Amino acid sequence: MTRRVPVAGEKPYEVVIGAGAQTELALVLAGTPKVAVVHAPPLAAAAGAAVETLQTAGVAAEAVVVPDGEAAKTARVAAEVWEEFGRLGLTRSDAVVGIGGGAVTDLAGFLAATWTRGIRVVQVPTSLLGMVDAAVGGKTGINTAAGKNLVGAFHPPAAVLADTDSLAGLPEAEFRSGMAEVVKCGFIADGAILELLDADPTGRRHTEELIERAVRVKATAVGEDLLDTGVREFLNYGHTLGHAIERVEDFGWRHGEAVAVGLVFAAALAGEAGLLTPDEVTRHRDLIAAMGLPTSYAGDWDRLQAVMRVDKKARGASLRFVVLDGLGNPRILTDPDQAWLDAAWAAVSGVNA
Numbered sequence: 001m002t003r004r005v006p007v008a009g010e011k012p013y014e015v016v017i018g019a020g021a022q023t024e025l026a027l028v029l030a031g032t033p034k035v036a037v038v039h040a041p042p043l044a045a046a047a048g049a050a051v052e053t054l055q056t057a058g059v060a061a062e063a064v065v066v067p068d069g070e071a072a073k074t075a076r077v078a079a080e081v082w083e084e085f086g087r088l089g090l091t092r093s094d095a096v097v098g099i100g101g102g103a104v105t106d107l108a109g110f111l112a113a114t115w116t117r118g119i120r121v122v123q124v125p126t127s128l129l130g131m132v133d134a135a136v137g138g139k140t141g142i143n144t145a146a147g148k149n150l151v152g153a154f155h156p157p158a159a160v161l162a163d164t165d166s167l168a169g170l171p172e173a174e175f176r177s178g179m180a181e182v183v184k185c186g187f188i189a190d191g192a193i194l195e196l197l198d199a200d201p202t203g204r205r206h207t208e209e210l211i212e213r214a215v216r217v218k219a220t221a222v223g224e225d226l227l228d229t230g231v232r233e234f235l236n237y238g239h240t241l242g243h244a245i246e247r248v249e250d251f252g253w254r255h256g257e258a259v260a261v262g263l264v265f266a267a268a269l270a271g272e273a274g275l276l277t278p279d280e281v282t283r284h285r286d287l288i289a290a291m292g293l294p295t296s297y298a299g300d301w302d303r304l305q306a307v308m309r310v311d312k313k314a315r316g317a318s319l320r321f322v323v324l325d326g327l328g329n330p331r332i333l334t335d336p337d338q339a340w341l342d343a344a345w346a347a348v349s350g351v352n353a
């Protein structure tokens with residue numbers, strides 16, 4: 001049985017979650033003349049199955065191979081695929097399918113957003129992180145020398161097919177990393193997620209329900225604020241320090257691991273500001289630790305603060321954090337007291353600044 005989460009907007013769409021969800025490609029793209037199925041080499045089998053499903057439904061589908069991981073998100077790769085789209089003769093009636101983790105779905109979405117000024121994209125995320133975050137909400141883009149995701153477009157998909165069969169081959173550490181975005185959704189909006197993770201911190205016993213609940217949290221935010229000028233920013237809980245750790249570590253840390261430390265930091269900061277009780281701060285650390293995610297990080301505090309000030313979510317040079325004013329009640333804290341920041345840093349680093 002599949003679970004379905006509607007996402008509101010100018011062109012509403014559904015996120016379909018469950019084993020075998022990828023086969024819905026035939027329904028979603030029925031009647032489409034041509035489809036380019038963009039994927040990285042490790043997902044050749046899944047892409048082959050998608051091409052076959054589409055061809056059986058009478059759609060002329062072709063696989064387009066791109067590099068794996070962040071190496072896909074470059075202007076050079078985008079230019080090569082645009083050439084390929086030209087050779088395939090893709091028009092505005094046609095569509096792109098992105099099969100893969102967040103990097104490939106970001107690229108596929110960007111290619112669809114730009115080809116003939118925008119054609120449909122159906123995202124088929126194969127990582128937990130992709131299912132609960134990257135593939136939902138229409139943020140697409142590539143990286144440049146100046147930074148990640150600096151070139152891109154808001155281009156919501158026509159559908160997201162989160163086929164949980166693809167999680168079987170996902171390395172444990174990648175699954176845990178995706179769970180960091182799930183627990184984030186629990187803290188900002190859905191206490192039932194926290195209870196499910198209390199019952200089974202691995203998330204394995206309730207994977208589909210957790211994905212559905214996390215997608216509902218994201219769908220609510222992006223349905224209301226596609227362009228990220230309001231409530232969508234709450235999805236950034238834990239990300240201000242998390243992004244800085246990723247940058248300082250040259251992206252050697254998994255996104256979810258960096259966000260996990262960022263969540264513990266943000267909770268400690270809210271505790272210092274009197275917005276969370278000591279028990280609520282402890283609840284963050286204990287649950288994240290039980291999930292096998294990191295809760296501490298030792299690094300150069302001055303450098304991290306400098307990086308946080310130029311985070312793309314920062315406005316001007318001010319420091320902005322999503323914090324909780326009680327569990328489930330996110331708000332923005334701008335330029336907190338240095339003493340609160342230093343105390344929150346001590347809580348994750350064990351070092352008094």
Ligand code: GLY
Pocket residue numbers: 133134136137139228232235236
């Ligand atoms: N990953 C956060 C967002 O889509 O806004």
